[in-house]
Amino acid sequence: MNMNNATSAALRYCLLFGLILTAAGLMLSEYDCGDRIMRAGLLVLILSPFAGVTVTCIYLIKERDLKWAKVAILLIAVILIGLALSILNR
């Protein structure tokens, strides 16, 4: 599996799993468990772009494409720093 296929698979499976959970939660919204299932589904769905970047980074390191692996690591660091600052400042 190359980098593009792996990234695509990470995006697709993460998104589909999240969507299945949110759809199930939406159908069960009358019950107590509905909200919890929806919450879990949305969390998985929200994480899918980050999962894509992480898988890309892993493949770039594996393929010894170090120039672009550094770019991916820097992006992950920027995202995590931004996320931490926003959560702490709120």
Place this chain on the structure above:
Amino acid sequence: MDPVTVFALISVGICAGTLGAIFGVGGGIIFIPVLTVLFGLPANEAVAVSLVGIIAASAGAASHYVRDGLSNVRLGLLLEITTSVGAMMGAVLATYIENWILLLIFGLVLVHSAVSMITKKEKIIDHSGGGSGMNFSYAGGKDLKTERYEVKNVKGGLLACTAAGLMSSMTGVGGGTVKVPLMNVYMHVPIKVASATSSYMIGITAFSGAAIYFVHGDMLLDYASAIAIGAFLGSVIGTRVSKILNSKPMRKYFSILLLGISVVTFLKAGGVL
């Protein structure tokens, strides 16, 4: 939530997701006015739901485009670094600058981008392995032949992406509307690659915002779920339509979309929306 509202939200998601997948824009420009005006949501809740819709549409479209080699993942990662830095700067600066001034500037940038895309011909540079070292190829040219292109003006593009991230986090209007013309006109990336790469990028940009709303419990779960389902379905439709669209009309349609979005931006600046 009643079934009619669920159906309406899914329909909104389908429309925004389709447009987003074809042109590489997030769909926030559709989601936010519809959710606030038609569904009566407060602005912050509409933004949170919109971010989930953007992620669903982006990840749905990008999973196709990345697999088919249309999204330039490496270029997307690089430009996303400065976009994210710009978005962080924007979050700090937003309190110091009047929102209507930003929206006015943003609207003018969109008009300029639309005019550039109409008046300037698409210029693809092929150095076949030489040049700046930013040489890529994609299988999406005429008759799906592999076409090579060299990304130009990388430093200027990175700087412009900082501005795009800054503007989008300050105004709430997505960065895709700026990044696609930037990549296509200034960096000489083919329009199909530019919009597919933008589709990949906007999900990453939306991730941080959505995660913050989620962590703080500010997310309307049922609205976000219905919008996400619709946006994903729209992205499936959009990627199919994008495959049959040629580059030339695509640039024209994108320009029309930009002009439409600039009108909405001017209306928001004037306090009408």
